[in-house]
Amino acid sequence: MKSAPSLQCEMAADRIARQITARLSEGEALLPYEVTERLRAARERAISERRREVRVLHARTQAASSASIQGGTMVLGGPGDSGDEGGNWLRALISAIPVFALVAGLVIYNVKSDETVLHEVTEVDTALLTDDLPPAAYADPGFIQYLKTSATATEQH
Incomplete structure (x- = not known):
């Protein structure tokens, strides 16, 4: 099973994505209309996919934070839930x-x-x-x- 990426890795990936987006946006004015529309649609798909990944990551993080290990077994529960x-x-x-x-x-x-x-x-x-x-x-x-x-x-x- 793949482990969830750390917060630092997520921040680094976001920073790199912003730099790439800025470079691509510089040359956008020179491209034809059809190409810019296809790029816009691809950007929207990428953003929606990224938002979905963030929601899944957030849900996994919450589930992991509500799990506690007791006596060699993992018990799921909310904060303050002792499991007894x-x-x-x-x-x-x-x-x-x-x-x-x-x-x-x-x-x-x-x-x-x-x-x-x-x-x-x-x-x-x-x-x-x-x-x-x-x-x-x-x-x-x-x-x-x-x-x-x-x-x-x-x-x-």
């Missing part, structure tokens, strides 16, 4: 705490909501059953009108 499974388990547990809190909050809200609705229904049923009026009176539209007028009459006194 206990830390990963603890991280997973800590990241699950907000999910558990959300689920617990939803369960508590649901129970409280059910209790509130049950309490309101119980109050209405108790009022209906202990009242002197039969439950059918509450369904009568005239009785509802009577309640409205009696409520306004008691507010005026």
Whole structure:
């Protein structure tokens, strides 16, 4: 496997490429239009290839910097990743705490909501059953009108 070139080699190659480009650009004015266009296209291809190589080199450098050797084996991981499974388990547990809190909050809200609705229904049923009026009176539209007028009459006194 080929090793990645060092930073100094990369800088030297870039410096030489710039010098060659400067020399070629000096004589460009004397060339015909077709030749200059072909040169321009070749330059663009070369630049795009160089950018692709730099991206690949950068990705390899990052992968190599996140690899560590432990006990004769190479372990891949991010910075500060010691590779022990206990830390990963603890991280997973800590990241699950907000999910558990959300689920617990939803369960508590649901129970409280059910209790509130049950309490309101119980109050209405108790009022209906202990009242002197039969439950059918509450369904009568005239009785509802009577309640409205009696409520306004008691507010005026």
